[in-house]
Amino acid sequence: xxxxQFDKVSTREKIAxxxxxxxxxxxxxxxxxxxxxxxxxxxxxxxxxILQSENGLLGIGRFPxxxxxxxxxxxxxxxxxxxxxxxxxxxSAESFAMIRGEHLxxxxxxxxxxxxxxxxxxxxIPGKMIKGMGGAMDIVHGAKKIVIIMDHLxxxxxxxxxxxxxxxxxxxxxxxxxxxxxxxxDVTKDGFVLQETAQGWTIDEVKExxxxxxxxxxxxxxxAF
Amino acid sequence: MKEIYQTFTEAIEKMEDGxxxxxxxxGLVGIPENLILALVESNVKHLTVxxxxxxxxxxxxxxxxxxxxxxxxxGSYVGENKAFERQVLSGELKVELVPQGTxxxxxxxxxxxxxxxxxxxxVGTPLAEGKEIRSFEGKDYLLETALKSxxxxxxxxxxxxxxxxxxxxxxxxxxxxxxxxGKVTIAEVEQVVETGRIDPAYIHTPGIYVxxxxxxxxxxxxxxxxxxxxx
Numbered sequence: 201x202x203x204x205q206f207d208k209v210s211t212r213e214k215i216a217x218x219x220x221x222x223x224x225x226x227x228x229x230x231x232x233x234x235x236x237x238x239x240x241x242x243x244x245x246x247x248x249x250i251l252q253s254e255n256g257l258l259g260i261g262r263f264p265x266x267x268x269x270x271x272x273x274x275x276x277x278x279x280x281x282x283x284x285x286x287x288x289x290x291x292s293a294e295s296f297a298m299i300r301g302e303h304l305x306x307x308x309x310x311x312x313x314x315x316x317x318x319x320x321x322x323x324x325i326p327g328k329m330i331k332g333m334g335g336a337m338d339i340v341h342g343a344k345k346i347v348i349i350m351d352h353l354x355x356x357x358x359x360x361x362x363x364x365x366x367x368x369x370x371x372x373x374x375x376x377x378x379x380x381x382x383x384x385x386d387v388t389k390d391g392f393v394l395q396e397t398a399q400g401w402t403i404d405e406v407k408e409x410x411x412x413x414x415x416x417x418x419x420x421x422x423x424a425f
Numbered sequence: 426m427k428e429i430y431q432t433f434t435e436a437i438e439k440m441e442d443g444x445x446x447x448x449x450x451x452g453l454v455g456i457p458e459n460l461i462l463a464l465v466e467s468n469v470k471h472l473t474v475x476x477x478x479x480x481x482x483x484x485x486x487x488x489x490x491x492x493x494x495x496x497x498x499x500g501s502y503v504g505e506n507k508a509f510e511r512q513v514l515s516g517e518l519k520v521e522l523v524p525q526g527t528x529x530x531x532x533x534x535x536x537x538x539x540x541x542x543x544x545x546x547x548v549g550t551p552l553a554e555g556k557e558i559r560s561f562e563g564k565d566y567l568l569e570t571a572l573k574s575x576x577x578x579x580x581x582x583x584x585x586x587x588x589x590x591x592x593x594x595x596x597x598x599x600x601x602x603x604x605x606x607g608k609v610t611i612a613e614v615e616q617v618v619e620t621g622r623i624d625p626a627y628i629h630t631p632g633i634y635v636x637x638x639x640x641x642x643x644x645x646x647x648x649x650x651x652x653x654x655x656x
Contacts (some may be wrong), residue, residue, distance in 0.1 A: 226465070241580075253595070254525060254526075254597050255451040255452075255454075255595050255598055256451070256595050256597050257491035257594075257595050261652045262653065263652055263653050264651075264652055264653065264655075265652060265653050266652050269645050269652060270451055270594065271454065271645035271646070271648065272455070272582075272594040272595060272596040272645065273594045273595055274451070274452065274454050274595055274648075278451075278452040278453075278454075278648040278649045279648065279649045279651035280652070281649050281651070281652055282467075283594070289594050289595060289597055290597065290599045291594075291597050291599070291600070291602060292525065292526075292527070292528075292529035292598045292602070293529040293530055293532070293533040293601075293602050294450070294478070295526075295529070296483060296525065296526030296529050296530060297530075299526060300526060300544065300545065300546070319549070327519060329504075329510045329513070329514075330520075330522065331502060331503055331504030331525055332500065332501050332502035332503050332504060333501065333502070333522060334501050334502040334523045334524075334525050334526075335501070335524065335525035335526060336524070336528065337524035337526075337527075337546040337547050337550065338524050338525060338544075338546040339526075339527030341548075344433070344456040352654065368550060368551045369549050369590050370550060371546075371548070371549065371550065372548060372549025372550070373549070402496075408485045410507065424573075
């Protein structure tokens with residue numbers, strides 16, 4: 201296989217920009233910690249979106265200017281933020297009631313592995329210090345649609361999209377869609393379905409780098425992002 | 426009407442070795458800073474601590490860890506603390522990791538007279554081992570049980586002499602549920618005001634859950650200062 205080199209930063213940016221297209225105007229969305237948080241930077245100005253932060257904020261705003269930093273106002277990644285006009289603050293119990301009660305339209309989360317039945321592993325690697333799952337195990341059961349964004353392969357070049365997850369699960373049968381640097385793949389009752397390939401990747405290359413059977417959608421869009 | 430403490434030492438003097446305590450906060454936001462410092466000073470040992478996180482190495486609950494006062498920690502994310510890892514690996518510290526929503530609901534249940542509840546969080550994961558699974562309308566749920574504490578140490582922005590509390594922004598987090606789940610609840614507030622000064626319609630935690638309050642100046646350390654990039 202031809203060796204391709206992509207700049208890591210631009211790859212992440214590419215995933216974030218593609219993930220932004222999952223966000224429908226008028227929806228309530230939870231963005232996971234890390235790369236998913238950055239999707240917020242790409243939300244188009246004409247979309248009206250309310251971002252939820254599981255530490256008790258509905259309506260996350262932009263990062264503050266230096267003079268408006270409020271130490272009592274953070275997102276779930278513990279970064280200082282602002283709140284939008286029309287935001288609401290509430291307790292953690294209220295926040296997760298809102299999450300488990302399926303009031304959020306979409307959650308975009310990071311992933312380590314996804315299986316063809318939609319199992320997600322993203323919280324622990326056996327043998328490594330376990331830091332905790334935070335809110336991930338609740339969120340995967342809450343939002344109406346769960347989109348996982350991640351690199352297509354591990355740092356060691358192994359597939360992360362698998363027939364069965366090898367790592368301990370975060371949730372079983374929870375993922376709807378995966379967006380990687382190479383493709384957009386849906387989890388369906390018939391298994392993985394390739395919906396889009398990214399620029400620079402052929403269908404065969406995506407299939408080769410996926411650790412499970414990959415059906416190709418009749419509506420496949422090539423070089424979609 | 427409520428005990429208004431003058432010193433933090435006095436506020437926690439009934440706490441004994443082996444107590445189960447709940448400590449409010451998410452990261453370092455909304456933690457009862459001075460009550461934690463007084464706990465370090467008191468040197469009470471063998472604590473079971475229920476808190477979403479465990480502070481950082483030199484602030485918040487990290488100070489209790491450093492002083493080897495915690496035997497068992499129940500939380501959802503403990504990754505900001507190096508002493509934590511060392512003590513877990515050496516076997517000194519036992520950890521129970523709980524999904525954040527399950528943690529907040531277990532505490533809420535504890536204060537609300539509900540012994541247990543079913544939640545989808547954790548089904549099919551290592552957390553489900555040994556737990557009752559029950560199916561409702563074709564979907565599986567785990568039985569989780571309530572959490573209560575001997576002492577809940579919480580933080581609010583404003584408190585009146587009836588113990589009514591109001592929180593600031595995202596400093597609310599786990600504090601209201603912990604207030605209700607404590608056999609004894611001590612609220613550290615940024616400002617004690619005369620009763621009647623807080624509009625009853627805007628009280629977050631009604632005074633019935635609070636046993637004592639104390640005013641304390643907060644440092645409010647910021648874990649991740651993130652600001653707009655200047656162009």
